[in-house]
Amino acid sequence: MEHEITLIVNGVPRRTGVPARRLLSDCLRHDLGLTGTHVGCEHGVCGCCTVLLDGRPVRSCLTFAVTVDGAEITTVEGLADADGGLSAVQRAFAECHGLQCGFCTPGFLCTVTALLRENPAPTEDEVIDGISGNLCRCTGYQNIVKAVHRAAELLAEEA
Amino acid sequence: MTTKLFGEPVQRREDPRLLTGNGRYLDDLGREALAAAFVRSPHAHARVRDIDVTAALDVEGLVAVYTWEDLPERVGRALPLLIPHPALTHGRTAYPLARDVVRHVGEPVVMVVAADRYAAEDACALIEVDYEPLKPVVGLEEAVQGAQLVHEDVPGNVGAHLVQEVAAADGRGAREAIETAPHTLAFRLDIERSASMPLEGRGVYARWDGRDLRVYSSTQTSTSVRMAVAAALGLPLPQVEVIAPDVGGGFGVKIVHPWPEEVLVPWAAMTLGREVKWTEDRREHFISSAHERGQVQYVRVGFDDDGRVLGLDVTILHDHGAYTPYGIIVPIVTSTQLLGPYKPGSYRVEFTAVYTNTVQVTPYRGAGRPQGVFCMERTMDKIARYLGKDRTQVREANFIRPEEFPYDQKMTFQDGRPLIYDSGNYPEMLRMIKELIGWDSFEAGPGRGIGIGCYVEGTGVGPYEGGHVQITSDGRVHVSTGLTSQGQGHETAFAQIAATELGVPIERVSVVTGDTRRFGYAVGTFASRAAVVSGNAIALACRKVREKALRIAADALEANPADLEIADGVVHVAGTPSAAVPLSTVAVLANPLRYAFDEETAKATQFAGAAAPDRPPVAEGEEPGLEGRDYYSPIRSTFAAGMHAAIVETDPDTAEIKVVRYAVVHDCGRLINPMIVEGQIHGGVAQGIGGALYERMVYDQHGQLVNASFMDFLMPYATEIPHVETGHLETPSPLNPLGVKGAGEAGVIPVSAVIASALEDAEGIEVNRMPISPSELFELRAARMG
Ligand code: FES
Ligand code: FES
Numbered sequence: 001m002e003h004e005i006t007l008i009v010n011g012v013p014r015r016t017g018v019p020a021r022r023l024l025s026d027c028l029r030h031d032l033g034l035t036g037t038h039v040g041c042e043h044g045v046c047g048c049c050t051v052l053l054d055g056r057p058v059r060s061c062l063t064f065a066v067t068v069d070g071a072e073i074t075t076v077e078g079l080a081d082a083d084g085g086l087s088a089v090q091r092a093f094a095e096c097h098g099l100q101c102g103f104c105t106p107g108f109l110c111t112v113t114a115l116l117r118e119n120p121a122p123t124e125d126e127v128i129d130g131i132s133g134n135l136c137r138c139t140g141y142q143n144i145v146k147a148v149h150r151a152a153e154l155l156a157e158e159a
Numbered sequence: 160m161t162t163k164l165f166g167e168p169v170q171r172r173e174d175p176r177l178l179t180g181n182g183r184y185l186d187d188l189g190r191e192a193l194a195a196a197f198v199r200s201p202h203a204h205a206r207v208r209d210i211d212v213t214a215a216l217d218v219e220g221l222v223a224v225y226t227w228e229d230l231p232e233r234v235g236r237a238l239p240l241l242i243p244h245p246a247l248t249h250g251r252t253a254y255p256l257a258r259d260v261v262r263h264v265g266e267p268v269v270m271v272v273a274a275d276r277y278a279a280e281d282a283c284a285l286i287e288v289d290y291e292p293l294k295p296v297v298g299l300e301e302a303v304q305g306a307q308l309v310h311e312d313v314p315g316n317v318g319a320h321l322v323q324e325v326a327a328a329d330g331r332g333a334r335e336a337i338e339t340a341p342h343t344l345a346f347r348l349d350i351e352r353s354a355s356m357p358l359e360g361r362g363v364y365a366r367w368d369g370r371d372l373r374v375y376s377s378t379q380t381s382t383s384v385r386m387a388v389a390a391a392l393g394l395p396l397p398q399v400e401v402i403a404p405d406v407g408g409g410f411g412v413k414i415v416h417p418w419p420e421e422v423l424v425p426w427a428a429m430t431l432g433r434e435v436k437w438t439e440d441r442r443e444h445f446i447s448s449a450h451e452r453g454q455v456q457y458v459r460v461g462f463d464d465d466g467r468v469l470g471l472d473v474t475i476l477h478d479h480g481a482y483t484p485y486g487i488i489v490p491i492v493t494s495t496q497l498l499g500p501y502k503p504g505s506y507r508v509e510f511t512a513v514y515t516n517t518v519q520v521t522p523y524r525g526a527g528r529p530q531g532v533f534c535m536e537r538t539m540d541k542i543a544r545y546l547g548k549d550r551t552q553v554r555e556a557n558f559i560r561p562e563e564f565p566y567d568q569k570m571t572f573q574d575g576r577p578l579i580y581d582s583g584n585y586p587e588m589l590r591m592i593k594e595l596i597g598w599d600s601f602e603a604g605p606g607r608g609i610g611i612g613c614y615v616e617g618t619g620v621g622p623y624e625g626g627h628v629q630i631t632s633d634g635r636v637h638v639s640t641g642l643t644s645q646g647q648g649h650e651t652a653f654a655q656i657a658a659t660e661l662g663v664p665i666e667r668v669s670v671v672t673g674d675t676r677r678f679g680y681a682v683g684t685f686a687s688r689a690a691v692v693s694g695n696a697i698a699l700a701c702r703k704v705r706e707k708a709l710r711i712a713a714d715a716l717e718a719n720p721a722d723l724e725i726a727d728g729v730v731h732v733a734g735t736p737s738a739a740v741p742l743s744t745v746a747v748l749a750n751p752l753r754y755a756f757d758e759e760t761a762k763a764t765q766f767a768g769a770a771a772p773d774r775p776p777v778a779e780g781e782e783p784g785l786e787g788r789d790y791y792s793p794i795r796s797t798f799a800a801g802m803h804a805a806i807v808e809t810d811p812d813t814a815e816i817k818v819v820r821y822a823v824v825h826d827c828g829r830l831i832n833p834m835i836v837e838g839q840i841h842g843g844v845a846q847g848i849g850g851a852l853y854e855r856m857v858y859d860q861h862g863q864l865v866n867a868s869f870m871d872f873l874m875p876y877a878t879e880i881p882h883v884e885t886g887h888l889e890t891p892s893p894l895n896p897l898g899v900k901g902a903g904e905a906g907v908i909p910v911s912a913v914i915a916s917a918l919e920d921a922e923g924i925e926v927n928r929m930p931i932s933p934s935e936l937f938e939l940r941a942a943r944m945g
Contacts (some may be wrong), residue, residue: 039186100648102177103181
């Protein structure tokens, strides 16, 4: 049986029918065509599938789409400014070489966006702690940590 | 040249799309495609008696179910043995779908195609396979006993056996040299299984339009997948195209091909006349792709009072898993690269590669080197300990000296060519790493130790790569090469090379990799070879184009080509900037036209007066267009090197191990983009830390992989990885025009050796097996206490 749901994705209301078992990650990727959200494990460990649900990072592979009917969701596609300019977090990742293959990147970007909203000037330990739920197999994290600090700097400059 | 970008930390050109969710990975493609899923063996070793699919037939959305018997003869053949070797006397490969016998948990038995993945998995769950379980062979010891066989026709489970020996200058063999050496030591060293584990798994998506087949695969070699698929499906090569889209990491595992799915998905697409896609899930990646590292190594060494190695005798047991599609590259690499920066007086190495009922073993970043380096560096540490010498002193006593290059190790490398080191400066590198970590001032204490590890890595193996460069009439430069990218930033590094060679702004250069429509000849991305082999091919292709551009511009400017230079995309007479013609115009002049599309192209049409009426529009020996293609085929590998050092602290109660400092000095010849090279090192070190402290594949006695998830296979998070301090040394390679060496695998290679070295220093106990967990350290402590 299909359930009609409405998700406000990146500010746009999207209606779709989903079976109860449809994962939010699959719904975003395959029903709504927003393939920027990636799936690295489908069991809640890697963080690739992280999206913002009403502003808070969640693992979309552990969320049934039907349970978030009516919610506001931000995916990596919604992080850039309205005019398409990259967000401070996105720019910092580019500047600091915080990505290689880019597969984990959308999850990190969403996580870090929420992290800096909550804590605009995190310490080194707070940064490491803040990203400690996301796996990256390419970068060794060093440049991701650097990018988070840099993003905080950019955000402060632009505030 | 105003556009000298070679060597600069240029920001990556692939990032904007990857940062905005606009990357295109395999599963992002083919939204309308049917989905494939597989029934995989739950047994490590079993005979398939019967397959009953009836219950699955009612699943809504089911399209097709295939077993081995349903495959045409050609499609159902055993997969190719990619790298045959005379020592691999009993090479065995799998069938795309199990034929009679399954030999590891995860082997595909039935393929299901359905409207979507949910339906396909529903159907898989309803298919009943009747297995007759056979006794599995798990672990090297059991394999070597040969009581049970993985393949009935492979006696003793031995797939390959190889002895290589380099005698001493006086002709004596290593064993003899050890017998008569002043000191000898013998020990066993173990490394456990791990795996590449890219965050994106494998995947294949195929489209058949009735005549042409297009296959997308998350692969490290699209050109070779293309040949393999064409062969398996009996299609003429020109009717098959293979594209590697954005790939979410490879680290070795994706060089294997054709995977069963790479044959079956295209075949199903042709058979059904529909698009078909398969995306690997994480559990599938654990149990049906490939692993590496697992090896047991017995070392005997004879040395003098200075710690100089007079004879080294290594016997390796290599666990191949169930099949050998990639041949015996891993133990060959261990055997040869074990030598590192050293020159033992004599060397004998013997390996036996055996089958077990586990996932097949193929290269993972480092490809046998981490095991070899662990062997050699443990040996150096043990000699130092025995003689009461500083560990760096013993290493130094064994180094190849800078004046000894090129240095012939007198062995055969993994490419079948002589193991001759082209260049390097190991004493200087040692000085740098000691300084970086503060070796001489370090004070070890209980629970605090320092360690070191050195390696040499043969990079940039052949046979070749090619590059194609085209400048179009809009002044843009289009570069393509056949090998693939999985995050190494090739679009940036290769654009830097092209921009530098051609004198154009990098913004005008675009790079395409891994698309057989653009470049059909290539080998693939592995063995730290892309920058070396494709990088040089692209540079050579650019030089051809440059020469042609200068020739045409010289004609137009009535100048001598030798007096011309290119800057900012404009050809001008040196010293006379006004006598100039932009490359866009040169491209127009290079291609005489009948039809115009815009103002630029109008200049090349037949009444525009550009061509001399008494000569053919395209001169003899010329070709239209401002483009060039060239290849680089290295005579042999070029040898990069590095030395790592670390400081670790251990907890006296919990035996927790913390890496507090990690330093790397690295020499990959000339750097194309230092930012990218550092990123490669960071990532490699992180994988090395994973392999040293956390990651292992745990099989139970039934051949079940009991930790086949990210929950239980412990890949490090940011919390586990130390900050890496790096230093670069540049000894250019004399072998290639750019003087570069490979950098992709470097970071991972010596980490287990370094951590073991530091732990020994901290704990005063011998560490002979990696990875090491806190509970294992605890047990080692307990054993010492007796
Ligand atoms: S895909 Fe959701 S956590 Fe890995
Ligand atoms: S950039 Fe490849 S996994 Fe993080």
